[in-house]
Amino acid sequence: MSRVALITGAARGLGECIARALHGAGYRVALADVQLDAVQQLADQLDPSGQSAVALQLDVRDKAAFEAARDLLVARWGGTDVLVNNAGKSKVAALMEISPEEFDEIVAINLRGTFVACQVFGAHFAERGFGRIINIGSLAGQNGGTATGAHYAAAKGGVATLTKVFARELASRGVTVNSISPGPLDLPVVYETVAPERIAQIKQMVPVGTLGSADYIADSVLLLAADHAASVTGACWDINGGLFMR
Ligand SMILES: NC(=O)c1ccc[n+]([C@@H]2O[C@H](COP(=O)([O-])OP(=O)(O)OC[C@H]3O[C@@H](n4cnc5c(N)ncnc54)[C@H](O)[C@@H]3O)[C@@H](O)[C@H]2O)c1
Numbered sequence: 154m155s156r157v158a159l160i161t162g163a164a165r166g167l168g169e170c171i172a173r174a175l176h177g178a179g180y181r182v183a184l185a186d187v188q189l190d191a192v193q194q195l196a197d198q199l200d201p202s203g204q205s206a207v208a209l210q211l212d213v214r215d216k217a218a219f220e221a222a223r224d225l226l227v228a229r230w231g232g233t234d235v236l237v238n239n240a241g242k243s244k245v246a247a248l249m250e251i252s253p254e255e256f257d258e259i260v261a262i263n264l265r266g267t268f269v270a271c272q273v274f275g276a277h278f279a280e281r282g283f284g285r286i287i288n289i290g291s292l293a294g295q296n297g298g299t300a301t302g303a304h305y306a307a308a309k310g311g312v313a314t315l316t317k318v319f320a321r322e323l324a325s326r327g328v329t330v331n332s333i334s335p336g337p338l339d340l341p342v343v344y345e346t347v348a349p350e351r352i353a354q355i356k357q358m359v360p361v362g363t364l365g366s367a368d369y370i371a372d373s374v375l376l377l378a379a380d381h382a383a384s385v386t387g388a389c390w391d392i393n394g395g396l397f398m399r
């Protein structure tokens with residue numbers, strides 16, 4: 154029977170791309186997002202019968218929503234094998250003007266969301282003796298960000314740290330936890346949140362000269378999700394066009 158993957162933020166952008174890649178590779182996919190109509194549309198497109206794709210309304214800030222998703226997938230498909238923590242929100246903001254409320258909102262979506270998901274599904278995977286968690290971080294979490302806010306950058310730095318903490322905790326239980334850290338990708342959100350002149354500057358700054366490919370990130374998720382990826386854990390795969398080198 155094919156493996157089951159839950160992808161958060163699957164309504165569009167990178168999450169949609171990852172969901173399509175996993176489904177194309179034979180996974181049964183649960184598409185989670187706050188935008189139910191959009192994930193329902195994608196699930197219907199992938200498999201109108203509903204046998205290999207299901208849409209879930211889920212806010213990543215809500216731990217109970219992950220518990221409900223876990224239980225629903227146990228009932229529907231016997232359990233979950235792969236979790237992709239992709240949902241996130243970037244916001245360009247001047248450092249000294251970020252309000253505490255705005256800080257909390259961005260940190261909750263990007264960091265708390267990953268934390269509660271790793272808790273719920275990390276325990277589920279450990280019980281089953283197999284699991285793959287892939288956290289989508291960001292270059293901003295490594296270099297402080299070039300076209301985003303400090304709240305987003307700090308939260309993504311936290312995602313990198315949580316990845317290692319959960320990887321260590323779950324390593325002996327057949328569960329791997331890794332992150333992928335993309336630089337700016339050729340995706341709608343970049344054009345929506347970053348000023349055109351800034352995008353032109355960023356393109357000039359990228360050593361390879363182009364924005365990153367979401368399809369390549371999705372292929373990397375497939376590699377980390379594979380059964381034989383057992384030896385990769387606590388890793389962060391940098392995919393940033395050479396903008397940041399360790
Ligand atoms: N696009 C880039 O250049 C880039 C670069 C580095 C990292 N990333 C990361 O990749 C991931 C996806 O980014 P994207 O470009 O596809 O962004 P996007 O804004 O296009 O898509 C994000 C998705 O997450 C969903 N979402 C937002 N808040 C949510 C919540 N509270 N609960 C559930 N779903 C929620 C949105 O509805 C949307 O479908 C994010 O984690 C982002 O930080 C993106």
Ligand SMILES: CC(C)C1=CC=C(C(=O)O)[C@@H](O)[C@H]1O
Pocket residue numbers: 243291292293297298299300301335336337338342343346
């Ligand atoms: C999400 C996307 C718009 C984005 C914005 C800013 C970045 C940065 O490094 O400043 C990127 O890494 C990326 O997360």
